[in-house]
Amino acid sequence: MLNIPLPDSTFKDLRDYIYEKSGIYIAGTKKYLIENRLVRILQEKNLSNFEDYLKFIRITTNGNELNRLFDAVTTNETYFYREIEQLNVFMNDVIPKVLGQKKGSSVVKIWSAACSTGEEPYTLSLMFLEKGYNPKQFDIHGSDISEAVLSSAKAAVYNSYSVRNVPEIVMKKYFSSANQSYVLNDSIKKTVKLMKVNLIDDKNMRLLRNMDVIFCRNVLIYFDTKSKQKVISHLYDCLSPGGYLIIGSSESLHNITRAFKPNVLNKVIAYQKV
Ligand SMILES: C[S@@+](CC[C@H](N)C(=O)[O-])C[C@H]1O[C@@H](n2cnc3c(N)ncnc32)[C@H](O)[C@@H]1O
Numbered sequence: 001m002l003n004i005p006l007p008d009s010t011f012k013d014l015r016d017y018i019y020e021k022s023g024i025y026i027a028g029t030k031k032y033l034i035e036n037r038l039v040r041i042l043q044e045k046n047l048s049n050f051e052d053y054l055k056f057i058r059i060t061t062n063g064n065e066l067n068r069l070f071d072a073v074t075t076n077e078t079y080f081y082r083e084i085e086q087l088n089v090f091m092n093d094v095i096p097k098v099l100g101q102k103k104g105s106s107v108v109k110i111w112s113a114a115c116s117t118g119e120e121p122y123t124l125s126l127m128f129l130e131k132g133y134n135p136k137q138f139d140i141h142g143s144d145i146s147e148a149v150l151s152s153a154k155a156a157v158y159n160s161y162s163v164r165n166v167p168e169i170v171m172k173k174y175f176s177s178a179n180q181s182y183v184l185n186d187s188i189k190k191t192v193k194l195m196k197v198n199l200i201d202d203k204n205m206r207l208l209r210n211m212d213v214i215f216c217r218n219v220l221i222y223f224d225t226k227s228k229q230k231v232i233s234h235l236y237d238c239l240s241p242g243g244y245l246i247i248g249s250s251e252s253l254h255n256i257t258r259a260f261k262p263n264v265l266n267k268v269i270a271y272q273k274v
Helices: 008-022 028-044 050-059 063-073 084-101 119-130 147-155 168-174 225-238
Strands: 108-113 138-144 175-178 181-184 192-196 211-216 239-247 260-265 268-273
Touching (some): 050 063, 084 119, 084 239, 084 268, 138 147, 147 192, 168 175, 211 225
Parallel strands (some): 211 239
Antiparallel strands (some): 175 181, 239 268
């Protein structure tokens, strides 16, 4: 692979551009990451330096190029049944509370915002089914800024790392294996509606409303305080009154907002819209 140096000043301009478009803040110590991940695009476009790439990405009207930039700078680590304590609290404590609050409709609306390759929303669907709910009782949305991860989510073919925490009985019922890959059954795939949503974008954030529970886990860590505040305030507006927000267990809303009531359930925090 070509070795194209990324000058500090261009790195800063590129970082500001990425921040403006996605809210993702790239620290100076991560410059190498941008350098390594974008060099392939430069090569493909026959660009000899990052200054030309920056000019190109600023003037291009082709949304695909911006998507490729997002794909290159995002970190997509995820797996089924991640942070199981939170998931158990969701299923055993939060869902009964939500159902208790709902009048009329008993369809629970869930959104996995920043779902990466789909493991999180599919896990929620598997948990509902294993708990005896039928698919008409829950409505699950999964979204991400990166089109590459969303197409993987649509394909729903996983490796052993991704499925390592899936209980054996669930594995047998809902996955088939081929060539060391694990393919999720269509019956589960069709319970999750996947779409592209940029959490920092005002217009995008009007797409999903009246959610009962929003999962926004392990994405806030990529944002600075200002972006976190913007995203969290958007998510607040997307929730129904009394709805719940669940963020990653290593993340916090401290200094970000006081709009939510933190409910501690079995040592897990579920932030409630009041
Ligand atoms: C580490 S993954 C988290 C996946 C899953 N929520 C979990 O906890 O396992 C973070 C995801 O956030 C997405 N992301 C980053 N910035 C975003 C933004 N502005 N809008 C929507 N998604 C974003 C990335 O594309 C990536 O797939």
